[in-house]
Amino acid sequence: MRSGDKLLDSFTVSALTVWFFQKPAVVCALMMDTRFSSALQIIITVAVNEKNNTRSTSDALAAKLDAKPSLVRKLVAPLMHKNILVSSEGYQGGYRLGRPANAIYLSEIYLAVMPDKKIWGTRDDIPAECFISSNMNEWSAKLGKEAEQALLGLLGEKSVEDAISELATIDGGKCPLGRTIAP
Numbered sequence: 001m002r003s004g005d006k007l008l009d010s011f012t013v014s015a016l017t018v019w020f021f022q023k024p025a026v027v028c029a030l031m032m033d034t035r036f037s038s039a040l041q042i043i044i045t046v047a048v049n050e051k052n053n054t055r056s057t058s059d060a061l062a063a064k065l066d067a068k069p070s071l072v073r074k075l076v077a078p079l080m081h082k083n084i085l086v087s088s089e090g091y092q093g094g095y096r097l098g099r100p101a102n103a104i105y106l107s108e109i110y111l112a113v114m115p116d117k118k119i120w121g122t123r124d125d126i127p128a129e130c131f132i133s134s135n136m137n138e139w140s141a142k143l144g145k146e147a148e149q150a151l152l153g154l155l156g157e158k159s160v161e162d163a164i165s166e167l168a169t170i171d172g173g174k175c176p177l178g179r180t181i182a183p
Contacts, residue, residue: 038065039075039113040106044167046085047101047160055094075113082112097160106163107155119147 045064046056058069058076065072076095079085083098097104122141128134158166 033114033117035075035113035117036110038067038071039079039109040163041065042072042075042095043079043084043097043104043109043160044163046095047097047164050096055092056096057094061095078112078115079109082108084108084112101161101164102159104160105156106158106160107152109160110152110155119144119151 041064042061045061049056049060058072061072062069076085076087080087080098084104085095086098087093087095120140122137122144124137126133126136
């Protein structure tokens with residue numbers, strides 16, 4: 001093998017390695033459901049805006065999410081149904097919290113926007129050929145229920161007010177706009 005061939009082979013292997021390891025990440029990122037994190041950001045933004053006497057419109061919230069206002073309205077609908085958010089129309093309209101931030105728990109937000117979504121799914125199309133493939137779906141479903149209960153337990157311990165406090169602690173002055181929470 002000539003030295004030029006070695007370089008080409010090394011480059012080809014590196015390129016294939018990068019492609020192989022980056023492609024699944026891109027696919028996984030596209031498959032991740034971001035409804036909860038987006039709804040959570042909406043709720044926290046509305047809560048902080050209320051403290052700062054700032055309106056929370058679909059357009060303003062969409063800009064914070066780098067999304068379209070129609071996505072915000074889709075996420076807000078189940079939150080309004082559960083009285084987590086309320087809205088008013090007109091010149092001074094927008095979204096407000098349906099109750100105090102310390103009375104809204106992250107588990108409520110999760111259940112509102114992810115009502116029928118399981119943490120993970122199982123595959124029914126695998127042939128049952130051994131004790132693993134014969135029982136994997138049942139065990140995986142059981143494990144998923146346990147994981148969801150643990151998740152809801154954790155989220156049920158944190159209110160929107162707690163989330164705002166934790167975010168402010170994490171920020172430590174990093175916010176580029178210097179936006180703070182009104183006292």
